[in-house]
Amino acid sequence: MESSSLKQDQRSQASDLESMVVRFAGDSGDGIQLTGSQFAVSTALSGSDLATFPDFPAEIRAPAGTTFGVSAFQINFGSGVVKTAGDEPDVLVALNPAALKVNLPILREGGLVIVDTGTFVDRNLKKAKYESNPLKDGSLDAYRKIEIDISRLTLEAVKDSGLGKKDALRCKNLWSLGLMLWLFGRKRKPIFDWLEQKFAKVESIRDANIAALNAGHAYGETTELSANFTGFRIGPSELAPGTYRTVTGSQALAWGLVAGSHLSGLPLVYGSYPITPASPILHLLSQMKQFGVVTFQAEDEIAAVCSAIGASYAGSLGVTSSSGPGIALKAEAIGLALSVELPLVVVSSQRGGPSTGLPTKTEQSDLYQALYGRNGDAPVPVIAPRSPGDCFFMAIEAVRIALKYMTPVILLTDGYLANAAEPWLLPDIDTLDPIPVTQRTTPPEQGRAFNPFERDPVTLARTWAVPGTPGLEHRIGGLEKSYDTGHISYDHENHQKMTDVRQAKVAGIADDIPEQTTEGGEQSGALAVVGWGSTYGPIYHAVIRARAEGLAVSHIHLRHLNPLPRNLGNLFDGFDRILVPEMNTGQLVTVLRDRLLIDTIPLNKVSGQPFKISEILDAIRDELLAKAAE
């Protein structure tokens, strides 16, 4: 009994981290309480525990648009036991400026705010006592914001209902509800049933409400809005001293690429084609032109990567980005970049697959694609950030490896990291290590031909000579090149040698990356939990809790996946067993077996949802308590 109650208590702690607090706010005439309670019904039917908190003005009809007329409804839901309606909302739906004004102060840093832009007109701003438009003056910088003209879209959705404008606008609560049902994967059926019953006698209103609900839901689906943004909350006591801001993985990645450009002194040329969940990086970089960033929205994924290769060929830092389906299209060109040995950074924001799969859901199932997804023997360095803030540093690392080794580098992030926000200790760019770049400018000695595939004896990187440089004119291409001259070569021994040197170059990067350490726990023990990428948060917390229970478990998190850190095998030798949680069917497990000849225990999840702390904690307990007892 005692141990079970302990377990219960721990689970509830875990749920504190994994629950979600949503707050609907609008004018008291906007039907906020109805919206909130119907969202609660659908949430309850989905199996989540929840607690709600209706918060509405005392006046039945306070003057519309004023701050004291704001009505709100808060709901806290999660997979574990939810005891309160939550402190700080993670999501705020604000249907007018007054609702934003009243409720924004309690939204957590990095939370999501959804606003009806249709109501942000001068008259309403004045009523809410806003001096300037908060959507435009930077007031929302600390949050993720989604701006939608919900008023207009609602009118559009219900225009066939025959309702007058005023009545039609009253359907916007249902539109917002539809959007939130999409965002959190809730079913619409309970709401339909309720509307059928409530408006059985007023068909026009019933139909208009259903139309608005469906339109909001469809909007979320077609614009591929994602709810993967919660991040794991870390108590202030765990944060190191310094200056912080909230940052999403997409922001940190974009800024990291610009930092890489700054540190290397090479202009950034970013070729990309829109795809969920990678597009925010394109949006963010297109707002950074003052740093000389060239963003190119190409005609397709292939042109996106090819433009980046062309830019690198001409001496810039070429970067492209996509998600699994787009990376598949880029595969041939990535092979070209590695064959001609040009620097290229490829950002892959993984999502649910195969094919179009689940665009808004997160997954780690493109590890094989990154490692192996090309024709021929085509090794590419692969790295993976572990948290939103880490995207900044891993973007710089990708740039460093690409330039130092003259190679494409794949950076594997995912839909969860892209959207998740966390407090981030701001780095000082001036203290980061510069990235040295050598572009050759001296012509060869008289009578000697220039060999563009002359190599650095240590890194094996080839010489980079950029068009525009006199005396170094040369030709490169995807055909095999002579090791000695760089000209086309069909010689079989040469192909063997070039294949070997391409392998050795990438393998040698292992000497140039940090040795693997544990994140938490001893360097040896009964169990190591080994992860990569966005599973960092849940593994980190699960291991801390397991250790608090006295379990001998450590956390190892890989940021370099190809090549693996040199000491990884030795580190693993210190553990009796190795558990590998992954949001795929076991891809790192097979890679570790292949590279290190070790068997690990897979823990796999491909539901489109990140791991819960409790799921990993249970697996740890299962290994160390249940199986040990057998």
Added chain:
Amino acid sequence: MNNVQTVSKPTPKDFATDQEVRWCPGCGDYAILKCMQRILPEIDARPENTVFVSGIGCASRFPYYMETYGFHTIHGRAPAIATGVKLANPELDVWVVTGDGDGLSIGGNHLLHALRRNVDLNILLFNNEIYGLTKGQYSPTSRIGTKTASTPYGSVDRPIDACQFALGCGSTFIARTVDTDQKHMPTVFKRAHAHKGASFVEIFQNCIVYNDAVFADFTDKAVAAEAQLHAIHGEPLLYGKEKNKGLRIKPGTVQLEAVIIGKDGVTLDDIIVHDETDKTLASLLVNLERPDFPMVLGVIYANPESTFEAEIHKQIESVKAESGKADLNAFIRQGRIWEVT
């Protein structure tokens, strides 16, 4: 690159590499290569500032034979890679070499968008109406009924006309020439090079092995004068040995008509004067079909507009000018930040 040095003017030989040219003997590509090596010194091209980018196919071997910078890329993607080159360094003189399969089949999308965006590229499409490198399958420009390895009973799909395609894509420069015409081809290359923006040149190129003489009906010396019309801006659209044939608007229609001066009351005044900036005329000219009409060669359309890369960099410069010195440390500290002590 500001490498100031006194250098002698390059000669055609300076633009030739030491690599053995590996096209089939008698291939039209040789003549195109010679022509290119000849004109580059004449237009004061610098080897270090000249880049040839190609895709895959016989034509795409071209860069290996030019003593300039060169990039033999992957099938169909040369326009996309060349776009990246120009975005990174708009000062470079970039030539794209492609073929009918590379440019109009596997790479049709990239060609479309390079033309639409008006990237400052000189795009040479070697059209031989066949896949040569893969040993003789029909191509998207092959005429219906073309018998090849993959169409033993004759091809059934409708061909595309390269210049119609380019015009539809919004190309700002369209020209045609013939591989063997060493008088005409250099003038077209020079005009293409001088044009700021995407210059599209279709070269009728004979594949001696898989599609020999496919253009003979208008390229053979014996018939060329009667079958080719060399369009020259500001001059009437005349052709024929005696220059007594021409094109006029067929009365009462918006179609062209091939007429003979002095016959049926036709005078020189009836003949259309070529205006290369007139897109409607260009569209009529590229639509003329053999053998009822002559094959129109030369600069069919040229109407310069601002280039893509110039606009991109102009925008960057204007943002830079507006925002002052960019400071990444300050940038990432915008908005709400807080101290943890």
